Amino acid sequence: xxxPVTALREILGPKGWLSGTDAEPYQRDWLNRYGVAPLGVAxxxxxxxxAAVVKACRMAGLAVIPQGGNTxxxxxxxADRASAVIVSLSRMTAIGEPDPESGSIAVxxxxxxxxxxDMLEPHGLMFPMHLGAEGSARIGxxxxxxxxxxxxxxxxxxxxxxxxxxxVTPDGAMWDGLRAVxxxxxxxxxxxxxxxAEGTLGIVTRAVLRLYPTPKQQASALxxxxxxxxxxxxxxxxxxxxxxxxxxxxFFSDVGLTLALKHLPxxxxxxxxxGDVYLLVExxxxxARVPLDEILASALEWGMEEGLVVxxxxxxxxxxxxxxxxxxxxxxxxxxxxxxxxxxxxSVPPGAIARFIETGAEICDDILPGVRINPFGHLGDxxxxxxxxxxxxxxxFDGKAGQFAEALAALATEMGGSFAAEHGLGRAKxxxxxxxxxxxxxxxxxxxxxxxxxxxxxxxxxxxRIAE
Amino acid sequence: xxxPVTALREILGPKGWLSGTDAEPYQRDWLNRYGVAPLGVAxxxxxxxxAAVVKACRMAGLAVIPQGGNTxxxxxxxADRASAVIVSLSRMTAIGEPDPESGSIAVxxxxxxxxxxDMLEPHGLMFPMHLGAEGSARIGxxxxxxxxxxxxxxxxxxxxxxxxxxxVTPDGAMWDGLRAVxxxxxxxxxxxxxxxAEGTLGIVTRAVLRLYPTPKQQASALxxxxxxxxxxxxxxxxxxxxxxxxxxxxFFSDVGLTLALKHLPxxxxxxxxxGDVYLLVExxxxxARVPLDEILASALEWGMEEGLVVxxxxxxxxxxxxxxxxxxxxxxxxxxxxxxxxxxxxSVPPGAIARFIETGAEICDDILPGVRINPFGHLGDxxxxxxxxxxxxxxxFDGKAGQFAEALAALATEMGGSFAAEHGLGRAKxxxxxxxxxxxxxxxxxxxxxxxxxxxxxxxxxxxRIAE
Numbered sequence: 001x002x003x004p005v006t007a008l009r010e011i012l013g014p015k016g017w018l019s020g021t022d023a024e025p026y027q028r029d030w031l032n033r034y035g036v037a038p039l040g041v042a043x044x045x046x047x048x049x050x051a052a053v054v055k056a057c058r059m060a061g062l063a064v065i066p067q068g069g070n071t072x073x074x075x076x077x078x079a080d081r082a083s084a085v086i087v088s089l090s091r092m093t094a095i096g097e098p099d100p101e102s103g104s105i106a107v108x109x110x111x112x113x114x115x116x117x118d119m120l121e122p123h124g125l126m127f128p129m130h131l132g133a134e135g136s137a138r139i140g141x142x143x144x145x146x147x148x149x150x151x152x153x154x155x156x157x158x159x160x161x162x163x164x165x166x167x168v169t170p171d172g173a174m175w176d177g178l179r180a181v182x183x184x185x186x187x188x189x190x191x192x193x194x195x196x197a198e199g200t201l202g203i204v205t206r207a208v209l210r211l212y213p214t215p216k217q218q219a220s221a222l223x224x225x226x227x228x229x230x231x232x233x234x235x236x237x238x239x240x241x242x243x244x245x246x247x248x249x250x251f252f253s254d255v256g257l258t259l260a261l262k263h264l265p266x267x268x269x270x271x272x273x274x275g276d277v278y279l280l281v282e283x284x285x286x287x288a289r290v291p292l293d294e295i296l297a298s299a300l301e302w303g304m305e306e307g308l309v310v311x312x313x314x315x316x317x318x319x320x321x322x323x324x325x326x327x328x329x330x331x332x333x334x335x336x337x338x339x340x341x342x343x344x345x346x347s348v349p350p351g352a353i354a355r356f357i358e359t360g361a362e363i364c365d366d367i368l369p370g371v372r373i374n375p376f377g378h379l380g381d382x383x384x385x386x387x388x389x390x391x392x393x394x395x396x397f398d399g400k401a402g403q404f405a406e407a408l409a410a411l412a413t414e415m416g417g418s419f420a421a422e423h424g425l426g427r428a429k430x431x432x433x434x435x436x437x438x439x440x441x442x443x444x445x446x447x448x449x450x451x452x453x454x455x456x457x458x459x460x461x462x463x464x465r466i467a468e
Numbered sequence: 469x470x471x472p473v474t475a476l477r478e479i480l481g482p483k484g485w486l487s488g489t490d491a492e493p494y495q496r497d498w499l500n501r502y503g504v505a506p507l508g509v510a511x512x513x514x515x516x517x518x519a520a521v522v523k524a525c526r527m528a529g530l531a532v533i534p535q536g537g538n539t540x541x542x543x544x545x546x547a548d549r550a551s552a553v554i555v556s557l558s559r560m561t562a563i564g565e566p567d568p569e570s571g572s573i574a575v576x577x578x579x580x581x582x583x584x585x586d587m588l589e590p591h592g593l594m595f596p597m598h599l600g601a602e603g604s605a606r607i608g609x610x611x612x613x614x615x616x617x618x619x620x621x622x623x624x625x626x627x628x629x630x631x632x633x634x635x636v637t638p639d640g641a642m643w644d645g646l647r648a649v650x651x652x653x654x655x656x657x658x659x660x661x662x663x664x665a666e667g668t669l670g671i672v673t674r675a676v677l678r679l680y681p682t683p684k685q686q687a688s689a690l691x692x693x694x695x696x697x698x699x700x701x702x703x704x705x706x707x708x709x710x711x712x713x714x715x716x717x718x719f720f721s722d723v724g725l726t727l728a729l730k731h732l733p734x735x736x737x738x739x740x741x742x743g744d745v746y747l748l749v750e751x752x753x754x755x756a757r758v759p760l761d762e763i764l765a766s767a768l769e770w771g772m773e774e775g776l777v778v779x780x781x782x783x784x785x786x787x788x789x790x791x792x793x794x795x796x797x798x799x800x801x802x803x804x805x806x807x808x809x810x811x812x813x814x815s816v817p818p819g820a821i822a823r824f825i826e827t828g829a830e831i832c833d834d835i836l837p838g839v840r841i842n843p844f845g846h847l848g849d850x851x852x853x854x855x856x857x858x859x860x861x862x863x864x865f866d867g868k869a870g871q872f873a874e875a876l877a878a879l880a881t882e883m884g885g886s887f888a889a890e891h892g893l894g895r896a897k898x899x900x901x902x903x904x905x906x907x908x909x910x911x912x913x914x915x916x917x918x919x920x921x922x923x924x925x926x927x928x929x930x931x932x933r934i935a936e
Contacts, residue, residue, distance in 0.1 A: 101819025186888035192660035351569025420654035451919035
């Protein structure tokens with residue numbers, strides 16, 4: 001039998017195989033918590049090479065770890081053993097012609113999200129997926145983790161935006177499911193199943209994505225809300241009065257704003273009032289005939305009359321709109337620069353956001369008094385990045401990180417929500433899933449994994465734990 | 469061992485078990501093409517009874533056939549053998565309180581769609597699923613077949629509207645996945661997988677559905693288009709200029725209008741011009757400040773200037789709007805009353821609708837000259853109900869029904885679409901799927917079925933064929 005590295009080199013050519021120091025940039029995850037040195041990194045140039053690599057690895061008993069932009073937060077795209085090959089899709093970056101009449105486009109798995117945005121702009125089309133990592137995250141990884149982001153409440157998550165898929169299966173076969181229609185009920189919804197499967201059932205090599213026309217006008221406002229309950233009530237009002245225009249409904253706290261302003265000196269907060277909670281509201285319309293500013297101003301007025309909105313400003317320019325968004329987008333960076341932090345990716349029914357944040361704060365304060373709660377996220381779909389910083393003047397969490405994570409996961413579960421809203425399970429949250437999800441659910445998932453990948457070749461140890 | 473009927477009677481009580489003539493109303497499918505007399509019909513009162521029935525059937529080697537409103541068009545909800553029990557969910561009809569802040573509601577699988585619509589109306593909320601059978605179709609069946617309908621292009625199919633599910637598995641276990649959040653990436657997307665599984669992986673017993681606020685105003689128009697290509701171009705224009713308002717974009721042909729007017733004497737067509745193609749456009753908005761009529765009128769004007777729209781009328785009252793919609797909704801009934809017919813549930817990328825209809829017409833005319841093509845459906849998602857009537861003066865298809873179906877399925881497949889867009893495969897289209905989908909795809913589906921239902925208890929012979 002040929003030595004596996006020789007076989008892989010032969011399949012991939014000199015540009016397609018990295019080992020030693022060349023492989024190091026692929027080794028660790030984004031948060032530098034997971035990843036050991038793999039046998040090497042395969043960088044296939046096309047689907048046939050992906051399939052050949054999977055076959056060769058399977059034959060040699062090597063684990064296959066698909067990797068996109070490696071921006072995931074749960075360690076799902078790096079190796080847990082030396083007998084593994086990372087398959088990076090970074091050389092497969094072809095983008096097809098957008099089809100404006102059908103609202104779709106075919107792209108390779110290695111396309112960077114921001115590159116797709118840029119490519120579409122002159123066509124007057126958009127792919128409505130926006131998240132912090134869009135400058136590095138690749139389509140295949142976004143599909144594998146079923147990414148959500150700030151517009152998911154309106155346009156859906158990746159699973160709602162994927163029309164068709166091409167997959168290399170754990171057998172090294174190629175499934176051509178590159179259809180370009182929303183309605184396809186000819187059997188099980190495989191295209192949905194592969195979204196969020198984190199590379200454990202196969203490798204996404206290509207996709208047909210749904211596109212939308214770019215809006216012709218926008219109206220944005222930054223609001224100071226009286227409290228989280230007020231933010232929820234105002235969100236409900238907006239969905240009723242301006243629901244079809246809602247393109248952004250993001251919240252952050254004064255804890256987060258304080259940290260961002262402290263650590264990012266070029267960041268500006270231009271309102272006169274501060275409060276506990278801030279809401280970034282963005283409306284967008286494809287019609288030039290809609291009085292969008294007036295609709296937003298009128299909603300603000302209602303919110304002020306009701307005592308929900310304390311202060312607010314409509315963006316009067318694109319520059320000001322960008323400033324408002326930066327306040328929200330720099331929340332993770334501000335907190336990171338403050339030092340140690342805990343990230344929790346929670347979702348609850350949107351009506352329960354305030355209750356979760358308040359109950360969660362009590363629980364956290366019981367675990368470590370004075371701990372700083374810094375929740376921010378997506379009001380429209382109840383997705384709370386419930387981050388925590390140590391008490392003022394303290395550098396760590398007194399070894400209690402796991403206690404916070406478990407208590408908040410249990411609370412989200414109890415409230416009909418999720419402890420893994422948009423980041424997935426990866427390696428980081430498998431044990432948490434085992435504790436918070438029923439044995440029936442875990443059993444169904446184990447059977448799925450066993451049916452598609454009986455040898456356990458694909459991303460072992462990620463999403464679901466199977467006896468090896 | 470207890471006789472299975474005795475065991476089932478004991479589980480279900482006297483109201484819960486039907487046999488003999490009492491079971492007959494459940495025996496045949498909607499189009500009266502499928503169904504043999506089962507051992508009996510179980511009508512469980514709750515999830516525990518469903519689970520007990522599944523366990524008892526499994527132990528006795530009986531097939532379990534889940535049935536909702538039995539309005540499916542592919543024969544997926546009736547028995548193919550005497551050793552089967554139909555499980556009708558028709559007694560499980562509880563509807564929970566709607567949650568306007570979270571935009572969700574929990575309902576039993578047996579709830580009739582129209583009953584849910586009626587219940588929500590006074591709350592100012594809507595469940596955006598509309599289809600011809602809504603007066604009989606039940607939520608569980610709609611989930612099992614992943615129903616689409618006329619608003620799918622905007623709000624999605626059932627898989628996009630289901631937040632959480634409760635399932636009785638083929639083992640008779642209960643999976644409580646009744647979470648109420650859009651973002652839940654804690655493992656494989658089981659909730660999506662059960663949508664469209666046609667009861668072959670388990671029985672849907674309860675669901676959490678997504679709700680939207682009811683719009684405050686609507687504007688509707690009936691348009692005569694110069695041809696199908698014009699309808700497609702106009703649809704693209706509308707998505708760009710009024711996309712966020714689009715709540716209906718339905719088309720039908722002059723063949724269909726002629727049949728409907730012929731057979732339904734109370735139906736009125738009030739425009740002066742006739743054409744080959746008609747478009748029903750509906751805009752809706754949650755904001756009273758949007759000049760919706762003006763936006764629609766302006767789009768019409770553009771369409772006329774471009775030569776796409778030949779004639780058109782805006783509905784000036786709710787009564788006229790209802791008349792416009794009836795013209796579209798009576799398409800199936802008009803054709804049914806004409807006599808023999810063939811139904812084909814096609815989807816293609818929306819930009820390819822005109823090409824499909826025209827190429828399909830040539831193919832059909834080659835098979836049986838003079839055959840009447842009557843396509844109608846959903847322009848926004850490319851879903852064409854490509855129905856066919858025999859040539860004028862002829863009562864049948866000369867034994868060529870299968871040839872039409874196969875030729876049109878092949879054409880849809882070739883064009884990146886589906887031959888089972890929103891009705892599913894059921895028993896009717898399994899062979900078609902075997903011919904039009906790759907062996908890799910069929911193999912993945914067979915593995916899925918085998919993993920969830922190794923004994924083949926659930927709805928055998930539906931969706932996927934497994935050696936028994």
